[in-house]
Amino acid sequence: MRIMLTVNGKEYVRDVEPRVLLVHFLRDELGLTGTHWGCDTSNCGVCVVRLDGVPVKSCTVLAVMADGHDVHTVEGLANGAELDPVQEGFVACHGLQCGFCTPGMMMTARWLLDEHPDPSEEDIRTALSGQLCRCTGYENIVRAIQWAAAKESS
Amino acid sequence: MTGFGRMPRKEDARFVRGRGTFVDDVRLPGMLHSAVLRSPFAHARILSVDVSAAQAHPKVRAVLTCADLAARGLAWMPTLSQDRQAVLATDKVRFQGQEIAFVIAEDRYAARDALALIDVEYEPLDPVVDARTALDDGVPVIRDDLAGKRDNHIFDWEAGDAAATDAVFVAADVVVAQDMLYPRVHPAPLETCGIVADHEPVAGRLTVWVTSQAPHAHRTLLALVTGVAEHRIRVISPDVGGGFGNKVPIYPAYVCAVVGSMVTGAPVKWTEDRSENLMTSAFARDYHMRGELASTSDGRLLALRVRVLADHGAFNSTAQPSKYPAGFFHIVTGSYDLRAAHCAVTGVYTNKAPGGVAYACSFRIAEASFLVERLVDLLALELSADPAELRMRNLLRPEQFPYVCATGWEYDSGNYPKALQLALDTLGYQDFRAEQSRRRELGEYLGIGISFFTEAVGAGPRKHMDIAGFGMADGAELRVHPTGKAVLRISVQTQGQGHETTFAQIIAHELGIAPDDVEVVHGDTDQTPFGLGTYGSRSTPVSGAAASVAAQRVRDKARLIASAMLEVDPGDLEWTPGRWAVRGAAGAGVSLGEIALAAHGSVDLPDGLDGQLDGSCVYNPPNLTFPYGAYICVVEVDPGTGQVFVRRFVAVDDCGVRINPAIVEGQIHGGLADGVGMALMELVAFDTDGNCLGGSFMDYLVPTAVDCPSWELAELVTPSPHHPLGAKGVGECATVGSPAAVVNAVMDALRPFGVRHADMPLTPAAVWRAIQGRPLRADLAIE
Numbered sequence: 001m002r003i004m005l006t007v008n009g010k011e012y013v014r015d016v017e018p019r020v021l022l023v024h025f026l027r028d029e030l031g032l033t034g035t036h037w038g039c040d041t042s043n044c045g046v047c048v049v050r051l052d053g054v055p056v057k058s059c060t061v062l063a064v065m066a067d068g069h070d071v072h073t074v075e076g077l078a079n080g081a082e083l084d085p086v087q088e089g090f091v092a093c094h095g096l097q098c099g100f101c102t103p104g105m106m107m108t109a110r111w112l113l114d115e116h117p118d119p120s121e122e123d124i125r126t127a128l129s130g131q132l133c134r135c136t137g138y139e140n141i142v143r144a145i146q147w148a149a150a151k152e153s154s
Numbered sequence: 155m156t157g158f159g160r161m162p163r164k165e166d167a168r169f170v171r172g173r174g175t176f177v178d179d180v181r182l183p184g185m186l187h188s189a190v191l192r193s194p195f196a197h198a199r200i201l202s203v204d205v206s207a208a209q210a211h212p213k214v215r216a217v218l219t220c221a222d223l224a225a226r227g228l229a230w231m232p233t234l235s236q237d238r239q240a241v242l243a244t245d246k247v248r249f250q251g252q253e254i255a256f257v258i259a260e261d262r263y264a265a266r267d268a269l270a271l272i273d274v275e276y277e278p279l280d281p282v283v284d285a286r287t288a289l290d291d292g293v294p295v296i297r298d299d300l301a302g303k304r305d306n307h308i309f310d311w312e313a314g315d316a317a318a319t320d321a322v323f324v325a326a327d328v329v330v331a332q333d334m335l336y337p338r339v340h341p342a343p344l345e346t347c348g349i350v351a352d353h354e355p356v357a358g359r360l361t362v363w364v365t366s367q368a369p370h371a372h373r374t375l376l377a378l379v380t381g382v383a384e385h386r387i388r389v390i391s392p393d394v395g396g397g398f399g400n401k402v403p404i405y406p407a408y409v410c411a412v413v414g415s416m417v418t419g420a421p422v423k424w425t426e427d428r429s430e431n432l433m434t435s436a437f438a439r440d441y442h443m444r445g446e447l448a449s450t451s452d453g454r455l456l457a458l459r460v461r462v463l464a465d466h467g468a469f470n471s472t473a474q475p476s477k478y479p480a481g482f483f484h485i486v487t488g489s490y491d492l493r494a495a496h497c498a499v500t501g502v503y504t505n506k507a508p509g510g511v512a513y514a515c516s517f518r519i520a521e522a523s524f525l526v527e528r529l530v531d532l533l534a535l536e537l538s539a540d541p542a543e544l545r546m547r548n549l550l551r552p553e554q555f556p557y558v559c560a561t562g563w564e565y566d567s568g569n570y571p572k573a574l575q576l577a578l579d580t581l582g583y584q585d586f587r588a589e590q591s592r593r594r595e596l597g598e599y600l601g602i603g604i605s606f607f608t609e610a611v612g613a614g615p616r617k618h619m620d621i622a623g624f625g626m627a628d629g630a631e632l633r634v635h636p637t638g639k640a641v642l643r644i645s646v647q648t649q650g651q652g653h654e655t656t657f658a659q660i661i662a663h664e665l666g667i668a669p670d671d672v673e674v675v676h677g678d679t680d681q682t683p684f685g686l687g688t689y690g691s692r693s694t695p696v697s698g699a700a701a702s703v704a705a706q707r708v709r710d711k712a713r714l715i716a717s718a719m720l721e722v723d724p725g726d727l728e729w730t731p732g733r734w735a736v737r738g739a740a741g742a743g744v745s746l747g748e749i750a751l752a753a754h755g756s757v758d759l760p761d762g763l764d765g766q767l768d769g770s771c772v773y774n775p776p777n778l779t780f781p782y783g784a785y786i787c788v789v790e791v792d793p794g795t796g797q798v799f800v801r802r803f804v805a806v807d808d809c810g811v812r813i814n815p816a817i818v819e820g821q822i823h824g825g826l827a828d829g830v831g832m833a834l835m836e837l838v839a840f841d842t843d844g845n846c847l848g849g850s851f852m853d854y855l856v857p858t859a860v861d862c863p864s865w866e867l868a869e870l871v872t873p874s875p876h877h878p879l880g881a882k883g884v885g886e887c888a889t890v891g892s893p894a895a896v897v898n899a900v901m902d903a904l905r906p907f908g909v910r911h912a913d914m915p916l917t918p919a920a921v922w923r924a925i926q927g928r929p930l931r932a933d934l935a936i937e
Contacts, residue, residue: 017263019263020263024262027178027179028261028262031181032172033172033175033176033178033179034171034172034173034174035172036176036178036344036345036395037178038344038345038346038395038428039428039850039851040427040428040429040850041428041850041851041852043850043851043852044344044428044851046344073172074170074171074172075171075172075173077170077171077172078171083170083171087170087171090166090170091162091163091166091167091170092162094162094163094816094817094819094820096166096169096170096650097396097650097651097652097820097821097824098343098344098345098393098394098395098396098649098650099165099166099168099169099174099393099395099650100174100176100343100344100345100395100396101344102169102170103172106170121864124859125859125860126859126860128858128859129858129859129860130858131858131859132344132851132856132858133344133827133859134341134342134343134344134396134398134824134827134828134856135396135650135820135824136820136823136824136827137823137824137825137826137827137862137865138823138827138858138859138862139823139862139864139865140820140823141859142859142864
């Protein structure tokens with residue numbers, strides 16, 4: 001099936017099998033390996049990307065469902081050499097250890113701050129509750145997002 | 155900044171841009187993909203395996219079965235515990251999910267498609283699912299592949315003095331006893347296991363990219379298993395998405411991928427799926443324990459007696475020092491001064507996945523620490539004593555260090571009462587007890603749980619500790635290049651611990667240069683010295699010490715070069731960070747950068763001194779390091795639903811000198827979440843047919859951001875007297891120490907209901923059933 005979609009602002013036209021998952025399309029077809037795969041059941045969230053601005057688990061979206069849509073991945077988060085405040089916050093607050101959940105966490109965090117520039121700790125934890133991290137106990141991820149919110153409001 | 159302290163991690167720049175390189179990110183020209191056919195049965199005889207339809211699939215390039223492997227002598231492989239494990243099943247399958255065939259195809263999806271085309275004929279056999287019946291007469295013998303094997307017994311092992319312990323028990327005023335299960339759990343790193351194997355037939359070289367916590371050990375083992383000479387094998391462990399012990403073993407699919415590359419002449423990638431990870435790779439715990447604690451009537455602890463039935467699954471493949479089949483479980487005396495102790499452990503086979511030592515357990519200290527801390531709380535209940543006061547009364551005193559415990563460990567250093575007091579003060583313990591009383595009158599059930607743990611990490615002295623025959627010493631090689639920039643090569647492998655930063659800080663501390671001027675090379679056997687890798691919280695205690703000593707050797711060499719440059723006696727030079735200076739001569743001296751340039755230049759060097767500026771060390775630790783901590787958890791339990799809410803968690807850790815405190819705190823945060831997970835939700839259970847009931851993240855629950863409180867940390871620093879930096883390991887401390895605090899808190903909350911003990915995980919169902927007086931058995935789906 002032929003699909004046309006925009007990923008990080010760039011248009012792609014590709015022929016794909018209808019069953020190909022968006023996560024595999026991004027990783028194997030476009031070489032955007034910053035989006036990871038971690039489970040088959042939409043539980044872990046390491047595959048989160050934004051589809052028309054909304055965080056989705058790309059292991060539960062078929063590539064053909066993204067036809068005509070706008071996808072954003074971690075590779076598009078920074079503006080050239082300039083990191084997004086969310087990325088800066090993760091570095092400043094030691095918000096990542098192994099780095100495997102990080103792209104998905106940051107994509108959700110970016111969505112949260114776009115929607116709610118001044119989230120409470122509870123808002124942040126709730127926003128992340130569909131994603132797993134096995135390294136950080138979430139503490140510094142929460143702080144990283146608070147750091148980014150503070151930076152953007154200053 | 156030079157040296158120790160908080161600094162952002164060097165590795166973060168790539169991760170936050172999505173530019174890490176994990177194994178599944180590796181793409182090689184012509185690379186093929188693979189998938190494993192696994193057994194749906196826990197125990198069955200294999201009558202036939204027909205792969206002809208799979209082989210006929212247009213995108214399939216090869217299908218491997220045990221016959222293909224047997225032709226190469228690879229149907230079985232040795233485990234890390236002197237047993238053997240089937241690579242692809244030959245005669246029988248012995249656990250659900252066991253490997254039967256390996257399909258290699260042109261893409262991921264085709265490899266999966268072809269699995270459905272393989273026809274296996276099974277004769278189901280009765281499974282042995284309950285470890286408690288594994289040694290009964292008449293149960294099926296799982297390992298009939300072993301000559302003469304007529305039962306499911308693996309080992310008996312004991313530590314301590316049985317007679318002396320029994321004597322104390324006979325005379326003791328008070329004895330509390332409890333059966334408890336530390337159920338089977340799984341490390342479940344978010345990156346599953348995987349490999350890309352690339353065998354180059356002309357040169358006979360094998361390169362593998364693999365999710366490995368121990369690249370050098372894996373290279374040696376691959377050489378032993380596959381027959382490819384060790385010097386022609388290169389193991390690259392790139393970025394690793396969490397390990398927690400899950401990425402220490404060699405898995406059957408790794409061997410299949412190597413053979414697959416030899417057979418097809420192309421690189422072969424295998425990426426484990428989540429169910430495969432949870433159902434077949436290294437699990438943790440599964441200890442059925444009975445503990446007894448003897449004390450005086452006024453609460454002086456006297457002795458400990460423990461019996462354990464250890465469920466090792468279908469193959470004994472635990473990864474731990476060879477001398478210790480129960481790992482370091484015999485540190486079960488914990489943080490208390492006991493007159494005597496004895497523990498006896500029996501290991502058995504069952505029709506479950508193999509493994510047992512994983513999930514940040516510090517070689518079974520997780521089980522030991524949990525047991526003793528539950529027993530102390532049960533004793534407090536028995537004596538109507540405050541659990542904090544009872545602990546304070548019995549903790550080791552600072553003046554007792556170095557302390558040799560009743561089972562033989564020599565604890566290096568600590569101030570235990572101060573740590574407990576700091577935890578109590580941080581929480582506001584007395585205020586909380588008062589609030590607990592008030593809230594109980596309102597029908598609200600708060601619980602406070604304390605755990606005081608002692609860890610033994612940094613294995614270890616090679617005379618006593620080896621894995622598969624390899625002594626547990628690790629190497630470090632440091633070279634200062636002509637411009638004064640340094641490259642450190644280490645044998646350990648980060649899975650998120652931040653070695654690129656911490657080890658650069660160690661060199662910066664020793665040489666007085668900036669951490670940014672130190673590049674840390676790791677995870678590639680072609681570029682790093684031999685060593686046993688990262689697990690058991692051993693990187694800083696062992697390799698950190700190696701790096702420190704290597705840097706000291708560089709400094710010593712630099713002094714000799716400086717003496718030649720300055721034409722003074724080396725004894726007249728004194729070190730200030732980054733510089734050898736002439737004592738008493740203001741301004742006379744040379745920087746490390748100047749020395750490095752001279753070392754590569756034409757300065758006339760003293761006799762016996764080679765040029766260049768480098769140093770190396772293979773560090774053989776004299777002892778383990780003994781970090782410890784005091785943890786307090788506050789929970790609220792809803793008796794109507796059985797749901798547990800973790801309200802607060804205070805953690806005081808003393809892991810000696812902290813090289814990068816932010817990284818240390820991050821390690822502790824992660825371990826505390828593990829503790830909440832194990833105490834409240836994580837479980838790999840089985841039904842009576844041996845079906846795994848924890849085979850996906852819908853069934854195997856791990857804590858999310860809303861299950862965790864904001865962790866409250868505090869610290870003490872008691873340097874390790876034998877580590878060159880005074881550091882101790884820390885990576886596993888919180889995973890080891892925290893589950894008992896959570897369980898003790900829930901039991902404290904349930905005291906009004908007369909609940910004395912319930913096994914983990916304390917799910918809503920388990921808590922509700924405990925309140926009803928009908929406790930659930932966690933590990934089996936039976937009444």
